[in-house]
Amino acid sequence: MPDLIPGPISGVRVGIDVGGTKTHLRAVAGPRLLADQVYSSVGWIPADFRRAAGFLAGLIARAVPGVVPAAVAVGAHGCDSAEDGAALGRALEALVGGPCLVLNDAELLAPAVGLGDGIGLVAGTGSVAVGRDAAGRPVYVGGWGWLFGDEGSAPGLIREAARASLAARDRGEEPDLLAALLLAAYRVSEVTDLPDAMAAQAGAREWGERASLVFEALDGGSSVAEAVIEDAAEALSRLVVQVAARGVDASGVAVGGGVILNQPRLYDAFVRRLGAALPGTAVHRLTVPPVQGALVIAERMTLGGLQAEAA
Numbered sequence: 001m002p003d004l005i006p007g008p009i010s011g012v013r014v015g016i017d018v019g020g021t022k023t024h025l026r027a028v029a030g031p032r033l034l035a036d037q038v039y040s041s042v043g044w045i046p047a048d049f050r051r052a053a054g055f056l057a058g059l060i061a062r063a064v065p066g067v068v069p070a071a072v073a074v075g076a077h078g079c080d081s082a083e084d085g086a087a088l089g090r091a092l093e094a095l096v097g098g099p100c101l102v103l104n105d106a107e108l109l110a111p112a113v114g115l116g117d118g119i120g121l122v123a124g125t126g127s128v129a130v131g132r133d134a135a136g137r138p139v140y141v142g143g144w145g146w147l148f149g150d151e152g153s154a155p156g157l158i159r160e161a162a163r164a165s166l167a168a169r170d171r172g173e174e175p176d177l178l179a180a181l182l183l184a185a186y187r188v189s190e191v192t193d194l195p196d197a198m199a200a201q202a203g204a205r206e207w208g209e210r211a212s213l214v215f216e217a218l219d220g221g222s223s224v225a226e227a228v229i230e231d232a233a234e235a236l237s238r239l240v241v242q243v244a245a246r247g248v249d250a251s252g253v254a255v256g257g258g259v260i261l262n263q264p265r266l267y268d269a270f271v272r273r274l275g276a277a278l279p280g281t282a283v284h285r286l287t288v289p290p291v292q293g294a295l296v297i298a299e300r301m302t303l304g305g306l307q308a309e310a311a
Helices: 049-063 082-096 105-112 154-170 177-186 191-199 204-208 212-219 223-245 258-262 264-277 291-302
Strands: 012-018 022-029 032-040 071-076 100-104 119-123 127-132 138-142 252-256 282-285
Touching: 012 049, 012 105, 012 291, 022 049, 022 291, 032 049, 049 071, 049 082, 071 082, 071 105, 071 291, 082 100, 100 105, 100 138, 100 291, 105 119, 105 127, 105 252, 105 291, 119 223, 119 258, 127 223, 138 223, 154 177, 154 191, 154 204, 154 212, 154 223, 154 258, 177 191, 177 212, 177 223, 212 223, 212 264, 223 264, 252 258, 252 264, 258 264, 264 282
Parallel strands: 012 071, 071 100, 119 252, 252 282
Antiparallel strands: 012 022, 022 032, 119 127, 127 138
């Protein structure tokens, strides 16, 4: 049984974490767990507000049929601006009949680890850092997607691994273990064939599924893989530094996402580099599902909090 949020609130509160591959919904009434379900995120298109709202409303109806929630809080992959979140929130409210708040999924991390304020960093299917400035305005850094950014994410790592292998080739170096693993995975014989092979299988999921090759090469002693991981850690640290530079409290950083949480070498490199850039910042590793942060936010909504965010 997952830990529930204590409190006297009797209305049904719904928290949803929409990730790039799966969506986690929990619903509670007071301390009682009503639903705890994980669904596929196939069909989630955040840019289409009506379709995205329908996706979420359908999940809520399945989990707590016939209920008008007292509050719904959603952390959504791909909602990278306050305007997008507000538009989706309004569309969802029209369908479920109760107050809804839609944020970027990284905003679930700080409340999930018990931080009142702070920065959330996700490195999984994508990568982004978010926080709120002193006026309560959201600050988003990164989250550009697998083609242009998302350094430190699963697809970002495999993209940079190919780039690093090509750069090593241009320096006249023999292919090392990382290049060998990439060549075998894409069934090509030359490093220069990788761009076309990867373009033929392009996409966040398609590239991200092979991210483990970078860590396999790292464990096997690949110096190119080590450089890729160090560069990824530096890029993730830079996301947090940029959020802090825009007036966000950086005393605490909550870290989540399948890649960084499941790969200690990347996590440790990130902590080391962030410590050098922002001494005194405490890094909190996510140990509960991010949806727990959505439930914390939903409870704040029922208590009259987050008015500026919901407006």
